[in-house]
Amino acid sequence: MTTDKTIRVVLVGGSGYAGCEAIRWLSRHPNVTLAGVFGPEGETGPMEAFYPLLSKQVPQAQELYDVEQVAELSPDVVLLCVPHKVAMGYVPDLRTAGLKVIDWSADYRIKNASVYGAWYCPHTDPRGLAEAVYGLPEYFAEDIAGADLIANPGCYPTCAVLPLAPLLRAGLIAPTGILVNAISGVSGAGRKASLKNHYPERNENFEPYATAGHRHQPEMEQALTMITGQEAELLFQPHLCPMDRGMLATIYATPANNASREELTRVLNDAYADAAFVRVRRDVTPATKYVAGTNFCDVSVTLNKGRVVIFSALDNLIKGASGQAIQNMNLMFGLDQTTGLY
Amino acid sequence: MTTDKTIRVVLVGGSGYAGCEAIRWLSRHPNVTLAGVFGPEGETGPMEAFYPLLSKQVPQAQELYDVEQVAELSPDVVLLCVPHKVAMGYVPDLRTAGLKVIDWSADYRIKNASVYGAWYCPHTDPRGLAEAVYGLPEYFAEDIAGADLIANPGCYPTCAVLPLAPLLRAGLIAPTGILVNAISGVSGAGRKASLKNHYPERNENFEPYATAGHRHQPEMEQALTMITGQEAELLFQPHLCPMDRGMLATIYATPANNASREELTRVLNDAYADAAFVRVRRDVTPATKYVAGTNFCDVSVTLNKGRVVIFSALDNLIKGASGQAIQNMNLMFGLDQTTGLY
């Protein structure tokens, strides 16, 4: 651990919720210098103008994104926190400029360009896609350490994959027919005002969405397949919950090999004994308030009427976005994963 | 429809949330005289002392429950809104006094006393159990009309059974392996203060509960079996959602007989074409705000990755309790089901 190392970071996309959260964590990180913040046209100016919360804490202004300006700052890494499609427009030039990138969009998460195309739009950066490492630190730490381009996982996939992967790997649940029923706080829907999330519409209103399929579903399946080496198939149904932050997945799977609750829990415990940010619960059921404001993912497993029932909770803006990106950054630069994240 | 009929109602248990809600509806009901309100020791006094909301609207005081005092008021029906176990202590005397009862507790819902015993406590009123009619008006209207003792269904069972029953009956979903994932607003947990539901603990906190099994599960299975004539088996997992009111079930089932979404929706539409309080949705996904403050249950169905996915929403204090009881009362006294409920 080289604690006197300083990482020069450029953040692109500071005006969204995850970007703002990242800036707060980065400004406390003992090994980080925030060299610059960039954003799209129409969203430039002092960070405190977007978030009065940041006054006196974050002196930076968000400047108009330009790859040359970014490169001039000689950052060690660029945190790219922009919408999908925009990201794959930026990445090729950033990589050509020799910069390492942690991309928070979906653009480099799905390895199969045609699957990506079916759920998002045609992919325009196959080279980046080939290069990108899926940044789930609990499973790909070594690859991440050597990566130049990281695809920071989605919030829902992180929440679902962390508890599922060890159980699948141990053969204690069937790899198909998995149901991921999940809820998210409203910050997960982004900062753009909409009637749907206008306060009087959303308050006291619990609502399913993406009922025809959500694009985090193929990401979950791919991640599980990558980790376990066998095809995984699942159905994912998200809901909006009237709260700012927090995500909770209730996952139903078919037990295999006569798994008992003790065995299921032991497998999770073993899998995450050394994981800094996964907490396996037994007597406490995961709940969003227990992870709020942290980079933890809390998981538990039980058996009920012949089904394996898994609960998993995280803060969608932290372990689901900014915190995981910083965890990846720590790995890339040889720091302890937890640096700046407790 | 005899609109000049007056029903004398006694409510037992006005100080809980569902009781208070009932009083508000009853005081607006064109055919109801609220003859008296009774409660347990330590909870007597003017209704407005419990709920300042009720001042100038509800003149009644809650008096100490006593079966003779209730009988002296010659009510046409007693709405019994007390905890399980207490209810089956009251019902035998009320019935002996010749009074009709709509019981809101779980005590008369589960026909099999040993199943009841396994989930609650030993049953002490087998005679009542034999007499009671399960008060789900959409399915048992005729029995309800002639009943002397009605078991008003639980909120979760109402929410789950209404969309499931027609699909099961039509053979479009498998009767086993059904998953009912549901959420409730906090009023569903009652009015007793607890750390768990202390505002700063519950706000911004979405949390699963009853992870070892919830006693509404056997009620759901029994109701579906009664309605469809075939054994139904399901797993029910509830969650607490940070809002006052509202309930939403997301239900997963295995399709049968090549059900298409159109067919599934048509079956629901047909089943509830004449139902006053079930709204089958197609372009709008059910959400708790769309049913808040009403006696409606909104349902929709879709297919996703080979599974039937059902959404069902209601107001736990109305269609899930007080409104359904009044709907049952209307049926018992030959009124239109909707009287006083729109």
Added chain:
Amino acid sequence: MTTDKTIRVVLVGGSGYAGCEAIRWLSRHPNVTLAGVFGPEGETGPMEAFYPLLSKQVPQAQELYDVEQVAELSPDVVLLCVPHKVAMGYVPDLRTAGLKVIDWSADYRIKNASVYGAWYCPHTDPRGLAEAVYGLPEYFAEDIAGADLIANPGCYPTCAVLPLAPLLRAGLIAPTGILVNAISGVSGAGRKASLKNHYPERNENFEPYATAGHRHQPEMEQALTMITGQEAELLFQPHLCPMDRGMLATIYATPANNASREELTRVLNDAYADAAFVRVRRDVTPATKYVAGTNFCDVSVTLNKGRVVIFSALDNLIKGASGQAIQNMNLMFGLDQTTGLY
């Protein structure tokens, strides 16, 4: 009381929160037929398309507003629930067509056109301004009964004026230097999506607004002056509170004539002894939940450190808008004020 009377009502502006709330009350009102609903371009269609809540309850569609179409329906009264400036564009034609109007905007509330002009925009209907009656039923019931054009009061003015007027009239508080510190739920800000009221911005966020002055201030002063016959002067400061509905004013005034708390309370009690919708509290402090969903205004008064402190609460969408309009309508048509409002 002619309870078999039927009032034909046309509502203009059903797609806003107050309009929707009005429709719900009107559809339950025993003496009302909702003859039509009209709205602006771009906001036409079935009411249930705006509010899925209204399905199966409200069959009406909102049609494009046109004075001739309105007149063809021969309504007894038009409830005009449109923004200020739009209202004074509609009223002259509606009045020319011989229709009675209850206007919910600010356009006819402020008698002095130059005061109106200073806070809003130049006034374009002086004739209407002269004709309009200020529709605060507790003070102007007789004028309202004979009016053809009613200016339905603002929510904040109703909340502040009801407790202040009797105390001023009795000479128990000084008419100047009054401070009205008030809060409103977010529905008071209307249904248009904005970053300010985007759920993740507004939740957990209590915030003052209109810090340079709010246009309800001159309305409050005028109403108090009209009622008491002496100039009243006050400072009004509103705040947004993270909740759907509810309004609470905390008002500070200088006592006069050695007012004691008993005397102050007695004056309020006397003033509102016969008022259907004002509840004078003594042992319960007004709170928004005690009036939610009702047409009540709860008021209380106390003395603290030589100042008179008044609390006043109402539901901004009901007593602050739709309920008060219906109360006015009841008066106009010789019904009991409470008809359809309990």
Added chain:
Amino acid sequence: MTTDKTIRVVLVGGSGYAGCEAIRWLSRHPNVTLAGVFGPEGETGPMEAFYPLLSKQVPQAQELYDVEQVAELSPDVVLLCVPHKVAMGYVPDLRTAGLKVIDWSADYRIKNASVYGAWYCPHTDPRGLAEAVYGLPEYFAEDIAGADLIANPGCYPTCAVLPLAPLLRAGLIAPTGILVNAISGVSGAGRKASLKNHYPERNENFEPYATAGHRHQPEMEQALTMITGQEAELLFQPHLCPMDRGMLATIYATPANNASREELTRVLNDAYADAAFVRVRRDVTPATKYVAGTNFCDVSVTLNKGRVVIFSALDNLIKGASGQAIQNMNLMFGLDQTTGLY
């Protein structure tokens, strides 16, 4: 600045909201070792048992409070986060044991024992009262640096005093007749479950409390008098707001010496030019979300209808409690005030 200094801290009262918040900040503080956590009978055990949030972050258990056990740990300072009356039972022994104490209760805040007695209970530690320094760092930094016993200010007094003091000192507002109208999130009411703050009672419910006077009022007056050297007199009225955290005061004062808004703002700017945790706002009105999770107090001032109107916001659990205590601790041990607090 001696950044390699380590302060051994004992916290008494970790199971309350402010104590839990303190533990989180202390565990991140670069110069702190949390030597032990103590609590009352019935509230001992691992901190994570009280707050599952703290798992894997805070290994400490709360042990039964005993002054000798505390002393054995040789702490440099004891943070005493227990209720009033309990605190003055503990402090004498802690001081006798030679330990420095930062007390969060009200017991040592009010210098005049008879004033304390009138609002709380008879004072039992006059020696401690004489020794205690009022820990408002923006005004008493020097005294705090040399103190052995610090009375950490109340949340409301901090919120009100910070903006008022400079304006009073500059003679720009009158020292009497000040009105402090304030709101607090529900965590301010503590962690003990009560019907009043049961989620379904508090949600959607804005409510005044302490309408006969609140004991933070004499603390505010004393603090202003201490700082300005002239008697200050004010009326304080608090309200509960349905949110977890945050406090906002809207303060009304009479201008003096023809203060303009520019002058008022300039005085605040000058007063807090070097203050790490006070942010003087001009174009942004303070709001609770802008300070949530931080140790900042945001203030602004305006003139409206001849009155000075001040807004002040802070996080009641941080600048109103734990953060301010750590700020005081930093001062006591020669660290930069901001250490561990950004």
